Amino acid sequence: MDSLVSTEWLAGELGASDLRVIDATIFLPGSGRDARVEYETEHIPGAVFMDLDEIVDSASPLPHMLPPEAKFASRMQTLGLGDGSRFVVYDNSPLHSAARAWWMLRTFGAHYVAVLDGGLQKWKAEGRPLESGSRQIRHAHFSPMLDQSVVADLDYVSGIVHSDAHEIVDARPAPRFTGEEAEPRLGVMGGHIPGSRSLPQTELFSPDNSWKRGDALRSAFEQAGVDLSRPMVATCGSGVTAAVLLFGAHLLGKEDVKLYDGSWAEWGSDPSTPKATGAA
Known part of the structure; x- marks a missing residue:
């Protein structure tokens, strides 16, 4: 299974015994939208809802930090997401949050994980089937194996x-x-990590919400001044859209990318970290 699958491919695979479809929609605080309510209103048939706001390290004051292995495994098992299954993740969010779920699953050891190209927006535009409500889930066993090598922390980024x-x-x-625009979380200053490049995650998508590919995708990085030959750390507000950049790099065959899990929520609220404003 490729890392990026089409709506046509998924429509043909729905109902396969080893396939699990995951809705990983999430929204920014204050957006006025409720991801779980929207999932229960309509979702791809058979999909389960992966709550990225809850599958976090609850001991951390920071949002969306990776949870301990035991908690991640417990949540996956409750969702019926077990070892050996193929996972297809999608979202219906301007944050393109399926990439975060893709990264989390892989970081905790899942082998077969793909993102649905175009997400629910493209699926609906094509008139494909939907269902509503919640579903009975048969528990499965998930064996977590956290790969810390793909995670960057404050000390690493500071270095x-x-x-x-x-x-x-x-x-x-x-x-x-x-x-120029205030952060959506209280107590977080504006600006960016000194020396970082700005590549808004929306630049990696075509007007129909599908991923750019090949030269168009590579050009998005290059136009932002990113040297793809160098190891990269992806960051954002709280580690969600950073995964979009990481997935985009993955589509280009670039794997030497870490995700700064604390991201600007950590850096921007820490009085000891250097901060820059204005264009890079």
């Missing part, structure tokens, strides 16, 4: 600020990167 050997790439909208 590569202004490094010519690395790239730090920020997925937030440009006005938040420059500090």
Whole structure:
């Protein structure tokens, strides 16, 4: 199974005994939208709802930090997401949050994980079937194996600020990167990590919400000033859209990318970290 699958492919695979479809929609605080309510209203047949706001490290004051292995395994088992299954993740969010679920599943050891190209938006535009409500789920066994090598923390990022050997790439909208627009979370300053590049995650998508591919995708990184030959750290507001940049790099065959899990929610609220404003 490819990392990116089409709506046509998924429509042909629905009902396969080893296939699990996952709705990983999430929204920014204050958006006025409720991902779980929207899932229960309509979703791809057979999909389960992966609550990215709840599958977190509840001991951390930061949003969306990776949970402990035991908690992740417990949540996956409750959702019927077990070892050996093929997972297809989609969303219906401007944050393209399926990429975060894809990254989390892979980071905890899942082998067969794909993102649905175009998400629910494209699925609906094509008139494909939907269902509503919640569903009975048969528990499955998930064996977590957390790969810490793909996760960057505050100390790691602090050590590569202004490094010519690395790239730090920020997925937030440009006005938040420059500090012109306030952050959606209280207590978080505006601006960006010094030396980082601004690549809003929306730049990786075509007008129909499908992923850019090949030269068009590569050009999005290059136009942002990102040197793809260097190891990269992806960051954003809370580690969700950073996964979009990481998945985009993956589509280009680039795997030397870490995700800064604390992202700007951590960096921007820490008085000891250096901060920059304006364009990069």
